[in-house]
Each structure stands twice: as structure tokens, then as C-alpha cells.
Amino acid sequence: xxxxxxxxxxxxxxxxxxxxxxxxxxxxxxxxxxxxxxxxxxxxxxxxxxxxxxxxxxxxxxxxxxxxxxxxxxxxxxxxxxxxxxxxxxxxxxxxxxxxxxxxxxxxxxxxxxxxxxxxxxxxxxxxxxxxxxxxxxxxxxxxxxxxxxxxxxxxxxxxxxxxxxxxxxxxxxxxxxxxxxxxxxxxxxxxxxxxxxxxxxxxxxxxxxxxxxxxxxxxxxxxxxxxxxxxxxxxxxxxxxxxxxxxxxxxxxxxxxxxxxxxxxxxxxxxxxxxxxxxxxxxxxxxxxxxxxxxxxxxxx
Amino acid sequence: xxxxxxxxxxxxxxxxxxxxxxxxxxxxxxxxxxxxxxxxxxxxxxxxxxxxxxxxxxxxxxxxxxxxxxxxxxxxxxxxxxxxxxxxxxxxxxxxxxxxxxxxxxxxxxxxxxxxxxxxxxxxxxxxxxxxxxxxxxxxxxxxxxxxxxxxxxxxxxxxxxxxxxxxxxxxxxxxxxxxxxxxxxxxxxxxxxxxxxxxxxxxxxxxxxxxxxxxxxxxxxxxxxxxxxxxxxxxxxxxxxxxxxxxxxxxxxxxxxxxxxxxxxxxxxxxxxxxxxxxxxxxxxxxxxxxxxxxxxxxxx
Numbered sequence: 395x396x397x398x399x400x401x402x403x404x405x406x407x408x409x410x411x412x413x414x415x416x417x418x419x420x421x422x423x424x425x426x427x428x429x430x431x432x433x434x435x436x437x438x439x440x441x442x443x444x445x446x447x448x449x450x451x452x453x454x455x456x457x458x459x460x461x462x463x464x465x466x467x468x469x470x471x472x473x474x475x476x477x478x479x480x481x482x483x484x485x486x487x488x489x490x491x492x493x494x495x496x497x498x499x500x501x502x503x504x505x506x507x508x509x510x511x512x513x514x515x516x517x518x519x520x521x522x523x524x525x526x527x528x529x530x531x532x533x534x535x536x537x538x539x540x541x542x543x544x545x546x547x548x549x550x551x552x553x554x555x556x557x558x559x560x561x562x563x564x565x566x567x568x569x570x571x572x573x574x575x576x577x578x579x580x581x582x583x584x585x586x587x588x589x590x591x592x593x594x595x596x597x598x599x600x601x602x603x604x605x606x607x608x609x610x611x612x613x614x615x616x617x618x619x620x621x622x623x624x625x626x627x628x629x630x631x632x633x634x635x636x637x638x639x640x641x642x643x644x645x646x647x648x649x650x651x652x653x654x655x656x657x658x659x660x661x662x663x664x665x666x667x668x669x670x671x672x673x674x675x676x677x678x679x680x681x682x683x684x685x686x687x688x689x690x691x692x693x694x695x696x
Numbered sequence: 697x698x699x700x701x702x703x704x705x706x707x708x709x710x711x712x713x714x715x716x717x718x719x720x721x722x723x724x725x726x727x728x729x730x731x732x733x734x735x736x737x738x739x740x741x742x743x744x745x746x747x748x749x750x751x752x753x754x755x756x757x758x759x760x761x762x763x764x765x766x767x768x769x770x771x772x773x774x775x776x777x778x779x780x781x782x783x784x785x786x787x788x789x790x791x792x793x794x795x796x797x798x799x800x801x802x803x804x805x806x807x808x809x810x811x812x813x814x815x816x817x818x819x820x821x822x823x824x825x826x827x828x829x830x831x832x833x834x835x836x837x838x839x840x841x842x843x844x845x846x847x848x849x850x851x852x853x854x855x856x857x858x859x860x861x862x863x864x865x866x867x868x869x870x871x872x873x874x875x876x877x878x879x880x881x882x883x884x885x886x887x888x889x890x891x892x893x894x895x896x897x898x899x900x901x902x903x904x905x906x907x908x909x910x911x912x913x914x915x916x917x918x919x920x921x922x923x924x925x926x927x928x929x930x931x932x933x934x935x936x937x938x939x940x941x942x943x944x945x946x947x948x949x950x951x952x953x954x955x956x957x958x959x960x961x962x963x964x965x966x967x968x969x970x971x972x973x974x975x976x977x978x979x980x981x982x983x984x985x986x987x988x989x990x991x992x993x994x995x996x997x998x
Contacts, residue, residue, distance in 0.1 A: 564866060565936075565943065567950040569958070626939055630932050634867075637928055641867065648869040656871070656958060 396420050407602060411640040418606045425603050426461045429591050436577045438589040443545040445469040448535050449500070451485035451612030455550030456492060457600040458592050460609060462548075463496050469548075471500035474534050476527065477511025478617065485612045492609070501542065503534045509683065510690055516618070518693045519686055523618040529682045537674060539586045546587040554597045554628070556590070557642045560649060561627050573657045576650065583666035584675030594643060698722050709904060713942040720908045727905050728763045731893050738879045740891040745847040747771040750837050751802070753787035753914030757852030758794060759902040760894050762911060764850075765798050771850075773802035776836050778829065779813025780919065787914045794911070803844065805836045811985065812992055818920070820995045821988055825920040831984045839976060841888045848889040856899045858892070859944045860930050862951060867929070875959045878952065885968035886977030896945060 396405040396417040405415035416424055432438070439445060445462065449455040449471045462469045473489050475482050486502070493500045505511055509530065516523045539547040556575070563571045581587040592600065604611055635642050668674065669681035676682070698707040698719035707717035718726055734740070741747060747764065751757040751773045764771045775791050777784050788804070795802045807813055811832065818825045841849040858877070865873045883889040894902065906913055937944050970976065971983035978984070 565947055567947075567954045569954055623940075626936075630936060634928075634932060638925075645867055645869075652869045652871055 422606055426465055429461050430465055432594055433591050438578055438591060439546045441466060445546050445548055446472050446539045446544040447548045448472050449489050451488045453604045453611045454552050454592055454600045456609050456611045457603040458550045460607060470498050472538055473500055474503045474531055475505055477506045478513060481614055488612045501538060503538055518689055533683045536586055546589055548589050548591060550592055551590045552592045552597050552600055553594055553642055553646060556593050557631055557646050558624055558628050561631060576654060724908055728767055731763050732767055734896055735893050740880055740893060741848045743768060747848050747850055748774050748841045748846040749850045750774050751791050753790045755906045755913045756854050756894060756902045758911050758913045759905040760852045762909060772800050774840055775802055776805045776833055777807055779808045780815060783916055790914045803840060805840055820991055835985045838888055848891055850891050850893060852894055853892045854894045854899050854902055855896055855944055855948060858895050859933055859948050860926055863929050863933060878956060
């Protein structure tokens, strides 16, 4: 029985992790309230700031975009068209339809015009596809948000994503990466503020929100996402969660509360410079995108 | 084929984690060399110090005791007779026989005379049995080693033990416990130096050493050791190790190398006082053993 706000209704969903049962309507309210709490707790942004959300068409970013608009924030979309056969075009159509429903704009970066599509890049650059794609997305998300005058860039990273990355960084003790793992990265040195308001919501909670709000999202997985290691870590973590309900959330929240401040105090911040070719912020003389561009030029001239 | 020291022999054991195959004799040499390396790396003790090893009769402490004697160290045993029906007496006989083989002394603490047996204590003290047993052993191991003039107390904690504890402390972010997790705890304030020379040797490597050296050890598990949580963690960690050979060792070694120094620099050391009843070192006015003793006295007087 849903007892939220004193009204008793038949519940549509049980959330044993939080020891509550909720009807559809109260689930959505509860979900948005939790997001709002995360936004305030980590001082992510205020009502008068311009927000850009990076959207792939998947359930996480759509649940977040819908929630933020419902909470009264001004949020436009950013879609980076990676040029992956079949999937990219389908995702774009779904995103445009959803933006129309929300009454918001979408900016589209055509990777084919800016650099080269992911299928082309993965043939030339000798790195894992997910690593190339991550580098490219980080660069164009930051550049677009900043150039278009947005105050903050938000992504739909969920709790499962964050815990998986955290676990991988702990198993290998990548201290530098651990230090960067925080729901907010502050602006400065050419970087816009980056925030993850879904960092405490699980993939399943986001899926349920989409279902209850009749949100049509893109369901096909990326054809290149076969990262054996992180899939194995995820399987272990899902097992842990199934044995100790709420363990993922505790593990992540306590990391932020108890461990992250210690790392932050100890490790010196790397100095940010700017790329001598394109001028974008980077930590060496040449940024990753200009490095990729050179590789591309060489491959074309062969 | 065992190729150790240039001599080719049929190998008795493959160690894929280290990419070597060894015959029985060279396995034992390799095993002791690794222990010696750990002793030197963490400055555990020198050849002229008096060493006391806590022995339960199990494979880990026996493999360590045998190795240390073979390496030329002066090591006597300490057996705390917990008074557990059937098992404690059997363990004592096996320990006395092994000490005779090594030509070393064993000191025996009779818990029944000092305080009360574990089966009695678990009826009176409302704590998990493993927690009571740990408290009791830590107290009498430290007191005995110090009172008998030993420079250092060593235990047979193996890599699997250490990784399991480390994982539990990380999942719950027990920063204070993480800080204490180190192969050496230095002497001072009434505490003797405590060392774990097997911290980088797996349970299986210790078992093989016992097998190759015809060491008869006590195989029965403790009748109270049913810690559901740590068993579940162990199952997860064993799964991780089976998928990524050597992951446990990497995880533990990198914790010591990269993470532990950060914790150590940040967190203030708790001040050690002494128990106002027995005078043993402790962190409050009364030590855990005197607290247990009071509970016992009350239960007897009822």
C-alpha cells in the first residue's frame, strides 16, 4: 500500500532498498525529489542557470531530462551524432521527438563533419573503441556547452555506472581517477561545470521512471560496447547488491563522504594548459582530438 | 619443466599467476625466498631478534613457522587454548608434535584459567563469537609476547585473509581499520611489534608448502566460524581471482603502496592509554578483557 503524503493507494512498485512501496504517481514524485536532493547536496546548479544535457537517447538521460524540466529547470539537449550505422540515426529521431514533447531545443554535433565517425576512427586509432568515443564526447560536450554559453553540462551517469567505475579504480588503485570521481567537477580553465544528478539513482529506478511516464527511449546497445572487464566487475557488483540490498548506494555514498575528502586534500591538482593547435584546455601541449586529427590526416595522405 | 637455478627437472606445480613451473624442492625455496623478501621489504625483524609465532595448528602458521626456522630465525610458538570441546585438545597435540620436529618451544595460555573458555564466554557476552575470540587472542598474544621478552609477535594471516578484510573495510569505508591494515604494526605503548610475513602468500600456496614438506596440520574448521558476510565476500573475491589471475595480490600490494601512505598521513593516531584495572594498553579507561571479566563475575554471582 502506497502511503506517501498520507494518501493510501494500491502500490505499483516495492522498493525494499528504501523500505517503501509506491504508486506510479508518488514514485515519480519520490524519484524527482531524490534528484533534487542530490542537486542541492552537491551544489550542482540553481534555477536561474542555463543547463545543457548530453543525450544518447537512452533511458538514463531521458529520465533525467524529463525530471529536470518537471522540476522547473531550463534544460536543452546535446546530441553528438557518432555516425554509427543504423543506431545513430534512430537515436536522433527518438531524441528529436522527445525534445518536442518537452518543448526544449536540441543541439546536434555531427562528428562526421567535425572529425570523423566512430566507425572510421576505430579503424585508424589503435585504442579501444570506448576509449576513443569517450575522448571525443568529452571534448565536444565541453566545447559545445561553453561556446553556446551554458553554465553547466549534465550527463545521465547512474549509480550502477558510478559504482562500476569506482570498483575498477579501487581494484587497480588508480588514485588520480579516484580523486576525479565526484558528482560535480567545477568550471574553470576552459572547462564548463560538469554534474551527474543521477549518481545515486540505479539503472532500474531510471527504467521504472521512464515506464511510469510513458517515455519512449532508444533500447539498442552500442554495437561496440563489449568491455569484458567492466562487464565482469558489473556481474560481481550485481551479485553483491542482490545479497546485500542497498550495498551499491552505501558503497558509493560513503566513498564520497569519507574517502574522497582525504584524496582531495592529499593530491596536488594537475595544472591545466591549452592545446597549442586548437586552444582547448588540456594537460599537455597537444589535446587528444588534435592528436587524433593528425593521425587521420596521415591516414588520408597514404 | 622446472628451470629454477639452471637445473631442469620435471615440475610438480604450475604457478600461472607468476608464470613459473617448479619441482617440489624449488617450490619450497621459492616460497621461503618470497617470505624473506616480505620480511625485508617491510622491515619486520632481523636474525638476532626473538620471535614468537601464534599457532592454531592450521596450515598457514605451520608453513610460516617451518619456513622461518629453515631461514635461520629463532622462533618459538604460542598456543592459546580456547577450550573448545574436542578441537582445542587435538590442535594442542598436533602443535606439540610439530614443535618437537622443529626443535622449538611452545608456550601455552590456558584460557580456562586466565578468563573462561570460548564456549563459556559466548553464552555470556552478547557479541559475535569471532569478535569475542579475536579480542581475547589479541590481548593474550600481546601480553604473553611482551611479558616473556619476545621482540616481535608473528601471525599466519595469509593473502586471502588480508584481501577479504581489506574488501570488507572498503565496501563499508572503515577508514580507521584501513589505516591499521599493514603487514607491520610497530611496538610502543605496551604493544609488541606485530607482523604478517605471509600477507602476500595465498592459502593455497601455504597448503602446497605443507604438502611438499610433509607437514601434518590441523584441518578441522572452527565450529563457530560461520561468518556469513565474510564468506560471501570471499566467494566474490575468489571469482575475481579466477577471472583475473593475480588480481588479489595486485589489489593488496597496490593498496599498501599507493593508498595506505595517503591514509597514514591524513589521520591522526589515537592516543593509547592503559586499563585502570589490569594496566594493559587500551584506548579507553577499561580494556575489553576487564570488561568481559566484569560481565563474567556478574553472571557467576546471579
